Amino acid sequence: LPNPAWVRIKCGKHKSDIGYVFDPDPSNGLIAVLVPPRCFPYPMPSGSVALLDRFRLPDDQTVRDLTRDGKVIGFSFKKEQYYMGLVLKYFHRDRLELVTSPHADDIQLHMQSGFDTPFVKKTLAAFSTQFLRTGDSARIISGELRSKIGTVDMERLFRVGDEVQVVAGPYMGLEGHIIQISDDMFHVCQDVSKEEVRLCLN
Structure with a gap:
């Protein structure tokens, strides 16, 4: 998995939740996310989804700071680890689906937490650029031409590993990820059947 990255959890208590990959390559074979x-160590309405409030925890030895390079970056309580109100959970890779550009609603609590704000801002910018069309007005937000205004003139760039869905032709509706690009052809591995399909780029 890329680091950092977003993933969707496929099953269990956190099914369909979007998580932030905290450690993509741990020694125990599980991905830290x-x-x-979903569960709180203090009274909350059923089904609540919120950041954990450290100030509602006991003010005693049961809450321990987690530090890195001398800085407090989180805390542990009752065998759970929390970072800015988010809880650290471990999942097998096959229970996670890579999400390249989640909707802002899906990462709202990550935004509120303030954890890795630069990556969250980059994610929001990437999501909005999906809807740019040729001829749209746009402002450049980074690089030598930052703040310049112009019109959109671009083409979609695909890379190996990208998740794709076919929107036209005989394979319309097929979903999978790109495993090879050669000349003007995609080689796509279908998500369901795991079969390889060759598709024309244009």
Whole structure:
């Protein structure tokens, strides 16, 4: 998995939640992911999804700071680890689906937490650029031409590993990820059947 990255959890208590990949390559074979808590160590309405409030926890030795390079970056309580209100959970890779550009609503609590704000801002910008069309007005937000205004003139760039859905032709509706690009052809591995399909780029 890329680091950092967003993933959707496929099953269990956090099914359909979007999580932040905290450690993509741990030694125990499980992926460490930050997600909004589903269970709280204090009274909350049933079904609540919110950031954990450290100030509602006991003010005693049961809450321990987690530090990195001398800085407090989170805390542990009752065998759980929390970072800015998000809880750290571990999942097998096959229970996670990579999400390249989640909707802002799906990462709202990650935004509120303030954890890795630069990556969250980059995610929001990437999501909005999906809807740019040739001829749209746009402002450049980074690089030598930052703040310049112009019109959109671009083409979609695909890379190996990208998740794709076919929107036209005999394979319309097929979903999978690109495993090879050669000349003007995609080689796509279908998500369901795992069969390889060759598709024309244009």
